[in-house]
Amino acid sequence: MTLGLSTPIDLVRPARIAFGSGTLPSVQRWLDEKGLTRILVVADAFNAGRVDLLGLTGEVTVFGAVKPEPDLPNLEALLALAEQARAQAVIGFGGGSAMDLAKLAAVLPGSGQSLHDVVGPEKVAAKRAALVQVPTTAGTGSEAGTRALVTDPATQNKLAVQSLHMLADLAVIDPDLTLTVPPAVTAATGVDALAHCVEAFTSRKAHPAIDLYALEGARLAGRYLARAIADGSDREARAGMALASLYGGFCLGPVNTTAGHAVAYPLGTRHHIAHGAANALVFPHVLAFNAPAVPEKTALVLEALGLPASSDPQAVLASTHGWCRTLGCEMTLSAYKVPQDDLPAMAAEAHAIRRLLDNNPRDMSREDILAIYRAAY
Known part of the structure; x- marks a missing residue:
């Protein structure tokens, strides 16, 4: 059943991964290294209330209304804010839903492409903002991947976008962020x-x-x-x-x-x-x-x-x-x-x-x- 050792496979990883307790400050250090000062943070309501943990400086816009199973209206609200923010870097701060929406916020605003234009594999034209992923749950692994899922309320189906342009430039996995997650x-x-x-x-x-x-x-x-x-x-x-x-x-x-x-x-x-x-x-x-x-x-x-x-x-x-x-x-x-x-x-x-x-x-x-x-x- 398993494919042979010689079967072709593409392995992609975020360019940089910081893992372990106390790694959170590496987010701002990385932004400083890259000279990125206009930041959009994509979070659910709980994590929006603790954005200060990221220690961000510069011009920070927070979208704090990510839903547990994000749908098209949820994405559209984020993209409207992202158009105004003109962020140089997008930070996904939360579980898989926040990180999935952050991927789309890093590629869609100003691109002329809608979500429906990019559903499927490798239809995204380009990455338009740097992408940083900071998971606060231990589950989805979305920080390491190139897919984003959004529910279409009309069909109740998940629309899946997959693109190498949605791979994080930096993933910071600080397990201390998960200490407050309920049983x-x-x-x-x-x-x-x-x-x-x-x-x-x-x-x-x-x-x-x-x-x-x-x-x-x-x-x-x-x-x-x-x-x-x-x-x-x-x-x-x-x-x-x-x-x-x-x-x-x-x-x-x-x-x-x-x-x-x-x-x-x-x-x-x-x-x-x-x-x-x-x-x-x-x-x-x-x-x-x-x-x-x-x-x-x-x-x-x-x-x-x-x-x-x-x-x-x-x-x-x-x-x-x-x-x-x-x-x-x-x-x-x-x-x-x-x-x-x-x-x-x-x-x-x-x-x-x-x-x-x-x-x-x-x-x-x-x-x-x-x-x-x-x-x-």
Whole structure:
């Protein structure tokens, strides 16, 4: 299943990555080095309230209204402010949603291109402002990647833009920023990071150059996620999860996710379940479904999580479901008040996300997806 060592692969990383406790001041040092003084910070309401932690000087504009699942109106409000700010540098300060919107704010204002012009791979004309990414959660790995996702309210689908012009010039991962993340969010975002690693590891496009990061990211989650949930002030556990998230981000560019994310997306777009929480709910079901196609890798994933190695679908489902539940993840759709009569429409929507499902190691029909939703109900 895994591609051979000689299979071509493109590896891209932010030009500079600062990782570890106390690295936050490197943001302003870098801006000084580059002579950038007009800054736009893209953040959610919570992080907008602590922009002073960035220690920015110069002319700073803050967009502090990023939504958990950003949609077109949310992006348009940001772009209107960005047009006025004429920023030389854009800083994404928050979770994946803030970092995704920051990518678009660094390439769209003044370009003459709309979001719809750039949906798909490599349609962005140029980078128009320097891009700095500062994650405050350990989950999406968006700081390391070249994709941005925005929900179109008209279709309830995620529009995916992918461009090398949206790669960060600087990523600063200071795990101390995650010390305040509440347990439930720590759990959900942590399983999102794990899912990025595991889906890339078991993908049809899996590659030895990425397997290294994927398996180590899963091991880090296995070792540190429960600790970070139990004690948010555990700095080592927070750093371990920040690294797992970064490694998950490394997996996304060249390999990307598979069915797990496709099956999780309708939970967010149709029912506004947070992306990490949706992934946690779906994760055990998809890993178990794929086990017959990638038995050795499935067993390695379970070992990485500290669970008994197995590739038997029922054993895989039981142990990983229990693992997620022990973390405090909500594991039923009914608890989120998802109407049962919407499951077929959700399955049709997930099944249409070919950019992810075509990478899944085992073909997954609409009926298979519906069966997963029913099992998770």
